[in-house]
Amino acid sequence: MTDIFVKGGPIPTRRRRAQMNWLFTVLPAFPLVLLVLRLWYLSQQDLPTMLLLVQYISPLGMISALFITLIWTVPAVILVLRALGGILLVSAPDDAGRSMLAVTALRMPDWVVLLATMLAAFTWQLRLLPTLGMLVVSILGLTAVLRFRTERWIMLWNTIGVPVLVGLLVLIFVWPGIIEAVRAGEITTALLLGVPPLLGPLLTGPVPAWSARLVTHWPAVGAALVAPLAVGVIFLRAPVLPNSAVEVGPAAGPIHVERGQLISVDDTSTTMLQTDGTVIFIPNDQVRSKVLCPEPVRPPDSAVTVRGWQVEESALSWIAPTHRDKEVDPRCLGRPLNPS
Structure with a gap:
């Protein structure tokens, strides 16, 4: 069939x-x-x-x-x-x-x-986890309606009790963040934290x-x-492409720094793409040093935290190790490492 x-x-x-x-x-x-x-x-x-x-x-x-x-x-x-x-x-x-x-x-x-x-x-991100909870309780309630038509009290628990309980727990957890977002004027963040737990019980049954x-x-x-x-x-x-900085200059002459994205390194030259889209080829005999520059850290769009957890961070960003340079290499700023 x-x-x-x-x-x-x-x-x-x-x-x-x-x-x-x-x-x-x-x-x-x-x-x-x-x-x-x-x-x-x-x-x-x-x-x-x-x-x-x-x-x-x-x-x-x-x-x-x-x-x-x-x-x-x-x-x-x-x-x-x-x-x-x-x-x-x-x-x-x-x-x-x-x-x-x-x-x-x-x-x-x-x-x-x-x-x-x-x-x-x-x-x-943390501010999207209440939406995840809403989707999960909705799927669980709808699955119960479709597959497990049993006693009425069990169905009421699956479609109303569980969503209300989960929504209440989520609201208790994110409530400090909602208050902080409202005080900071971040209405969108407050809505993302507070509205989905209220909608969960409404999405477990028919329309x-x-x-x-x-x-x-x-x-x-x-x-x-x-x-x-x-x-x-x-x-x-x-x-x-990796952001890099290369010190360029003759063996006994002045040195300047080329910054851009490193494309390739072969036997004769180092190829880089600059920020204006220009491709430069640097002879390897003029390359004095190289350094890998970190990606610029973008400031967060929201200053709201929920119990010490920044709302724009995910659980994976907390668990996975993060490499952060304490000091910026001067070559990444366009200055030679050892200016003469």
Whole structure:
């Protein structure tokens, strides 16, 4: 049997396969487009420079930068699809057979949701963790409604009791941050911390059938349209070449410092990309020293903390070791190490 049967009739096999073929075609092409656009952006729209970067930049390095930069988006897509599809399944079961959103949620394994939740818990910023809790309790409640229609008190506990209890615990934990955000005038941070715990109990049951597609499909369509643009903007600013400073000068002459992104080092020269998009080739016999410069630390957009945890930091940033230079090498500032 090849058709998927739910209330409302099956989705035709040919139509489903055609949709999946388009999806499988677009998904591998999207990261490739991002990588090409990143090189185009890095070369400042200069084709010869872009071709030079393509020749020397490691694809594995760019894929690693893409993975580290956008790893948080994977659980976001999985959890939102599962939550919206579950709402549609319990709200309009007669229409679910014609919705790829509902079928995707229905066929998504539980272990995928569990791994996505664990990944989000480690990679999402603190101010997004209340939203994660809202999605998790919503998925748990909707799953209970779909699979475990048992005693009424058990269903009430799964769909109302658990979301209310989790929301209360989250509010207790983030309450100092909400107060601090309101006092600092950061309304967006206050809303991200305080609103999701209140919405959890409202997302575990059905919505009116006439509005089911409106509150599920249109948010999914809007997210699908906005997400590639947001992902592209974020990745275009991600570093893919190491920032370096090179002392250049003859053996017995004045020394100056060249700063930029190191492209390659071969037998004859060192190739660097400067901030204005200019590529320079430095003869190796004039290279006096090199140093790897740290990425400039961006000041946080928010000064709010929750029990000592900065709201823009993730659990992974706390657990993983972080390299921070206490002193800035003078070469990274454009000054020779030992000025004469």
